[in-house]
Amino acid sequence: MENKKIGEIFDEIADIIEIEDSKRIFEIRAYRKAALTVSELQEDVADILRKKGIDGLMELPGVGKGLAEKIKEYVETGRMRKYEELKRKYPIDFTGLTKVRGLGSKKAFRLYNELGVRNMKDLKAVLKKKKIRGLEGFGEKSEEALGKGVESVEAASSRMLLGTALPEAESIIRKLLESRLVERAELAGSSRRMKETVGDLDILVISEKPEKAMDFATKIEEVESVMLKGQTKSTVWLKIGLSCDIRVVPRESFGAAMQYFIGNKDHNVKVRQIAIREGYKLNEYGLFDKKGKIVESENEGEIYKILGMGYPVPEMRENRGEIELAMQHKLPVPVSLKDIKGDLHVHSANSDGANTIEEMAEAAIALGYGYIGITDHSKSEYVANGMDETRFKKYVKEIDRVNDKLDGRIRIFKSAETDILRDGSLDFGKAALKDMDYVLASIHTSLNMDKDSMTKRMVKCIESGDVDIIGHPTDRIIHQRDPIPLDLDRVFQAAKDNDVVMEIDGYPERLDLNDENIMKAREYGLKFAIDTDSHRTQHLRLMRFGVGTARRGWLTKDDVINTSGVGKIAKMFRD
DNA sequence: GCCGTTTTCGGCCCGACTGTTTTCAGTCG
Numbered sequence: 001m002e003n004k005k006i007g008e009i010f011d012e013i014a015d016i017i018e019i020e021d022s023k024r025i026f027e028i029r030a031y032r033k034a035a036l037t038v039s040e041l042q043e044d045v046a047d048i049l050r051k052k053g054i055d056g057l058m059e060l061p062g063v064g065k066g067l068a069e070k071i072k073e074y075v076e077t078g079r080m081r082k083y084e085e086l087k088r089k090y091p092i093d094f095t096g097l098t099k100v101r102g103l104g105s106k107k108a109f110r111l112y113n114e115l116g117v118r119n120m121k122d123l124k125a126v127l128k129k130k131k132i133r134g135l136e137g138f139g140e141k142s143e144e145a146l147g148k149g150v151e152s153v154e155a156a157s158s159r160m161l162l163g164t165a166l167p168e169a170e171s172i173i174r175k176l177l178e179s180r181l182v183e184r185a186e187l188a189g190s191s192r193r194m195k196e197t198v199g200d201l202d203i204l205v206i207s208e209k210p211e212k213a214m215d216f217a218t219k220i221e222e223v224e225s226v227m228l229k230g231q232t233k234s235t236v237w238l239k240i241g242l243s244c245d246i247r248v249v250p251r252e253s254f255g256a257a258m259q260y261f262i263g264n265k266d267h268n269v270k271v272r273q274i275a276i277r278e279g280y281k282l283n284e285y286g287l288f289d290k291k292g293k294i295v296e297s298e299n300e301g302e303i304y305k306i307l308g309m310g311y312p313v314p315e316m317r318e319n320r321g322e323i324e325l326a327m328q329h330k331l332p333v334p335v336s337l338k339d340i341k342g343d344l345h346v347h348s349a350n351s352d353g354a355n356t357i358e359e360m361a362e363a364a365i366a367l368g369y370g371y372i373g374i375t376d377h378s379k380s381e382y383v384a385n386g387m388d389e390t391r392f393k394k395y396v397k398e399i400d401r402v403n404d405k406l407d408g409r410i411r412i413f414k415s416a417e418t419d420i421l422r423d424g425s426l427d428f429g430k431a432a433l434k435d436m437d438y439v440l441a442s443i444h445t446s447l448n449m450d451k452d453s454m455t456k457r458m459v460k461c462i463e464s465g466d467v468d469i470i471g472h473p474t475d476r477i478i479h480q481r482d483p484i485p486l487d488l489d490r491v492f493q494a495a496k497d498n499d500v501v502m503e504i505d506g507y508p509e510r511l512d513l514n515d516e517n518i519m520k521a522r523e524y525g526l527k528f529a530i531d532t533d534s535h536r537t538q539h540l541r542l543m544r545f546g547v548g549t550a551r552r553g554w555l556t557k558d559d560v561i562n563t564s565g566v567g568k569i570a571k572m573f574r575d
Numbered sequence: 576g577c578c579g580t581t582t583t584c585g586g587c588c589c590g591a592c593t594g595t596t597t598t599c600a601g602t603c604g
Binding site: 024025026027028029030031033034061062063064065066067101102103104105106107137138139141142145189200202228229230231232233235245247261263265268269272276277283284 | 576577578580581586587588589590591592593594595596600601602603604
């Protein structure tokens with residue numbers, strides 16, 4: 001997969017054009033946009049090229065003929081002539097250096113030209129020798145800032161999991177509100193859109209005393225250091241290794257600011273184009289008419305309404321077709337957390353969970369659920385204390401006992417997260433499967449098969465007639481393990497033909513299926529189960545991450561089976 | 576270099592913050 005590398009190359013070309021002739025601003029932007037598109041793309045550009053040729057590449061937003069040719073050249077030869085020519089003139093690791101906050105292409109070039117800095121290692125060396133402060137236009141402060149920037153880069157090696165970042169943001173917001181210096185504080189940015197990983201946090205506040213609010217915000221205990229602090233905007237570095245922007249916004253333009261800062265960028269560009277077409281101008285201060293008179297700014301929803309659009313929830317704002325549907329007032333009503341009636345992927349101490357079945361059930365009752373499915377591991381998962389048939393029989397009896405004891409306060413379904421073996425068969429025999437209310441099947445082992453074999457393994461399992469739900473279908477773990485190679489078109493078609501449900505595993509490291517794959521599966525008309533894969537009682541609360549991911553994939557309540565009550569779902573499994 | 580309900584040319588976001596500039600360039604989002 002060369003997507004990331006190609007993205008970096010395009011970014012470096014943009015850096016170099018910026019040095020040579022910064023007036024070519026739109027060409028620079030074109031390279032940057034394409035860099036972002038390609039590096040964030042889930043599908044391998046080489047696959048696109050193989051399936052649809054150069055036209056397939058040109059379908060990517062921001063990629064035209066010129067850049068498509070360059071991608072093709074790189075995929076086929078491993079080289080890009082234009083890039084290599086430029087790099088001979090400027091042998092600078094822009095990709096590494098410009099990750100340092102405050103260091104862009106121009107300053108990086110000056111450091112190279114005047115101090116010979118080519119990469120992070122050189123930068124650290126000249127920082128240590130305090131050489132930078134001697135350069136014209138640089139001073140002691142810029143040198144210190146660069147030093148801090150280098151530390152931050154080393155601390156934050158990648159984007160942070162939403163599951164880590166979101167609770168942190170909520171804690172900061174709570175403290176801001178408790179201070180009474182702000183009357184409103186809301187999360188914006190990619191975390192508001194529930195993107196699986198986030199690069200930073202964006203918090204918008206309304207305050208009568210902006211300076212005091214900024215003072216307070218920069219001193220919250222989560223803050224490690226203050227990167228910049230102004231009258232209306234501060235950026236702080238958090239102890240967890242993430243930067244956080246806090247902006248004070250006037251009350252009267254809060255809605256416009258939310259719309260602007262929730263993003264994403266592509267979504268906003270399109271909305272602003274629509275505003276222009278309708279005779280308005282939209283920015284973070286409001287929606288203005290031709291005379292520059294403010295039409296709406298307090299309420300985000302009203303802005304969309306005036307533009308003739310339905311209201312897309314933040315999770316949908318990725319420019320993946322939601323704007324077009326909003327214009328036609330055909331946006332789906334996305335599933336929400338309150339629609340969820342139960343959790344169908346829950347572990348207990350019978351395999352690798354921390355709590356008993358009864359404790360998990362009590363925790364589910366506290367959440368207002370009507371049912372949970374206990375899905376402990378099967379024997380192949382010996383590292384996770386998986387059950388053999390003998391233990392499984394005892395486990396089934398135990399679930400019966402707890403069901404009796406809880407006396408209808410909740411229904412506990414009997415299941416097991418049954419391993420899909422290398423040949424596509426299941427890790428439990430027919431007798432055990434018959435004792436389950438439903439069968440959840442997952443792949444955990446033999447992950448290094450080729451795509452065709454892996455796909456056959458999954459499809460065979462789906463076609464067996466023994467399976468109800470496929471757990472975490474791609475088996476990826478964010479930042480740790482790539483998705484297993486699957487031809488998802490074949491998998492989803494088989495699932496549709498055999499009425500097999502796809503799981504959205506809401507555990508923040510998994511989020512599997514992810515948003516893009518959900519959208520693809522939805523096209524096949526599949527049903528989904530949003531689960532938590534809980535291993536302790538507290539994990540049951542992770543459901544919101546699964547729901548967020550489902551909303552990013554445009555799912556409605558009807559697409560999700562565990563929005564049904566206990567009676568309906570029990571019947572669904574029996575049939 | 577990309578793109579198209581202003582369509583094959585002429586647009587393409589700009590405001591906030593910082594440092595060291597005395598009026599602005601660079602960077603960021």
